[in-house]
Amino acid sequence: MVAYFTEIYTGLMSLFIGMGITFKEFFKPTVTVAYPYETLTMSSRYRGHIELVEDEEGNPQCVVCGLCEKACPSDCITLAGEKPEGGKKKVLTKYMLDFTKCSLCGSCVESCSFGAIDFSKEYNLASTKKEDFYFDLLKRLEERKK
């Protein structure tokens, strides 16, 4: 009989303690960010899709060695380059990123010994079309230059 009433008592008390906690939480400020009205800045190491890095003159630093292409686990990267007449170094003519397959592992960035690619901070990537995720990074670079 005593156990019966103790259980009722302790049970009720535990319920009131729980309600006390939610009551306190009720008056605390909200912690959420009202996306898309407010946005947070991404941390400096945030890994978005890759982006070509330009040198001082605004040309891609890429030397078309193709290491990133090989390092990629999912074959997202296709690049091509050609030697301009009279030039010593290869010049990048095409750099395609198939972002539909990319899993943002960063193998490409690590494999690059010339610092020619880097992660972007872009995360607002939503589209209803698959084609929107085939990025022409060279074109993006030129657009950025403007």
Added chain:
Amino acid sequence: MICEKIQLTLSSLFPESAPLPPEPESAGDEKDKKAKSPLPPRQDGLMEREYLVHGYHLDAQVSPAQLVTAVTMLDEAEFFIESITGVDWIKDNQLEVVYDFSRYDFDLCRVVIRTRIDRKSPVVPTITNIYPGANWHERETHDFFGIKFAGHPHLIPLLLPEDADFHPLLKDFKA
């Protein structure tokens, strides 16, 4: 302690042969030579392994007929089943079933039981009646390698679709 004990018990399965010498560890320069002349398939027998290198202590290759006996020995010594998997040795025309066992207590001893079967008719006895937990592992191995576990109560595809008739982890599988 338990390792020696179980080694003794397991070695009773191989009365005629002395314990195999540990496989020569391939050093860097030997590697190329080995790749050219593949070793013959491993013979049945018990082997002690360097734990720090391989991650387990005992490695026993038994014949499919001995499998249930060997697993019963481990069950009696209170080992728990870690996993079952297969390896396709296509060059030897053999399939290998690998059983991992370990212990809950601090008497660390990892035991690997393997058995090799012909690729054409891959049948091994089931151990589900000893370890009910082997059920899914065996089904999974059946999915991936097509190895039949004789006496398994419910050998239908588990991870693959219900109507799957392919075995993706076989080396000659082409998607």
Added chain:
Amino acid sequence: MNSPILLQPDETFILNVGPQHPATHGVLRVKMEMNGEYIVNAETVIGYIHRMHEKMGELKTYPQFLMNLSRMDYLGALGYSHGHVLLVEKASGIVVPERAEYIRAIMVELNRVASHLFWFGAFVMDLGGFSPLMYALQDREHILDMLESVTGSRLTYCYFRFGGLCNDVDDNFIKAARQFIPRMRKSMKKYHKLVTGNIIFRKRLEGIAPLSKEMCRKYGASSAVARGSGINFDVRKNEPYSVYPEFDFDVPVYHECDSLARYMVRMDEIEQSLRIVEQGLDKLPGGPIMPDKKPKLIKPPVGDYYQAVETARGSFGIRLVSDGGKNPYRLKLRSPTYSNMHLFDEACQGMMIMDALAFMGSLDLVIPEIDR
């Protein structure tokens, strides 16, 4: 509840729980043969999110497979990566700098706390309480912020490398982690008051779904499922790897064998993980995070290697059969919840459906990790 009921086989019906069901946390399906509210028989059907990671492991080179491990278990991703890098380092004899190992341990433990927090919230939500999930997610968010500041991603990290890490931690991280620990401890007190002490919660879990030691052994259960059944088994203690022997922490073991014991184990584990993080931050040595000498191409010598690690969900084993090439010959991933989930079919017989689903929650399932 567990009273023997007269089972009339001709009066049962099949209830299909899943693949889309709120309690199955993903695409798990359980075919339950029911007699009223009681389960007569259950058959778990998995494989709805099977991705054949093992074949991918065979087709990709060692470094290319790194990121797959974090896709296995999206809540405790770093633990799985840890197993993978340890295995390949062991096989190919790469020595990891001490600092890297410490950072790995800190990260894995933080990730474990995050995973347990999510489990805690989801588990209470399975039982019908929604607010604890939100509180747990708030705390988890701090961990994810910290991990993001170091690794660059919030969920599917690709942080560990063979031989070390891809990024070093900075002072901001250390400061944030130090601030986080007392905050988390305060939150734990709140959770215990709000949830653990709650009579409804206790009544739902006490004595439900007892799992005997023998059953755990026969199924190869690990993590809280084993430790809630009185088995003192934690790979970090039983089979020390990495720098875990340097840390002073306990393995919580409960002998009640019921769902509440499994819950208590995980809640206590959060505290133990915090202790490890604390000690790791104190002891964190300086030095490089990648070894000076590292083979350019990872080609482990011919052989058969096994590595077990304690992830948030239990003993994760990874077996590598190498033929000396740049791809693994065979890569087997032994996922802990695969074994834990397997228990469910047998253990839930005779249970009521709501207890069975609470029991399922206490197993801490992550379906992609079962299906691989």
Added chain:
Amino acid sequence: MRLTLLNVIVAVVLAIAFAALNAAYLVWAERRGAARIQRRPGPNINGPFGLLQPPLDGIKLMAKQLTIPGGADKIMFITAPVLAMFPAIMSFVTIPFSDSIVAKNMSVGVLMIFAFASMGSMSLLFAGWSSRNKYSMMSSVRAVSQAVAYEIPMLITAITVVMIAGSTDLMEIVHQQSRSFLHWNIFPLLGNSHNILMPFSFLIFFICTLAETNRAPFDLGEAESELVAGFHTEYGSMGFGLFFMGEYANIVIGSCMTTILFLGGWGCPFGLFPGVWWFILKLYLLIATFIWIRWTFPRTTIYGLLNLSWKILIPLSLFNLLFTAGLIKVF
């Protein structure tokens, strides 16, 4: 007040309007309250403070197609949501909000409200049974056993109050408590009974109200993590909307009853600003508690629920009934 046709129509229209408005804005309140408890903002986009959310939700629900699952019992399937709403609205007719605001006061008001309240479980049974869905069926079976279990202690507690007041007339019950707030039935010392157990009676009645209205932690009929959505799994469109509104209307009725039976109706403490707002204030405080409880506790089990009723609530309320009867005899 003479009962004329016009009176009845006005009363019913007002009752429907009150119930619908309450249902709509209680959803908003619940969502906002839950969000605050969980430290989120809640619906705040549509209109100021998200106040336009409920009408927009209503429009969305009405615009949807009402689907009837194949093989379902059509008549029962369509009747069920109506049955969920109908008794709640009927109950409003006899609830006295103040001295003058009552559609039709009846001398058997308590009985009428409980009679209508027990019809609520009929709608759950109809919905679950006719949906041809195993989850719905299990849910309806649960709902009925729950209703049976909780109506008993609820009625016993109500009878205790009726004994103290000596009347089943809701007006009369409130008048009995109207002298000062120490005369309210929840407070033991003054008033008719001097019964020190009345706070427990209040608690029992409150718990039973929670269970009767299928609110958390007793929302076993809905049990979204087990039975998907329980009895209304197969309902979409306004069918679901009616169930939703019915649930909130029932909460309002339950809180009204608690206010009238235990908290002195529109009676005010210390004679401050007497009027209908006291009733409204008490009513919404109780509803806030409903919401607060829902977002704090996990759900009980079906056997835990039945154990609570048969092993704790029924014996205690029976004891209280006898105790009160003794006290009334003595004083």
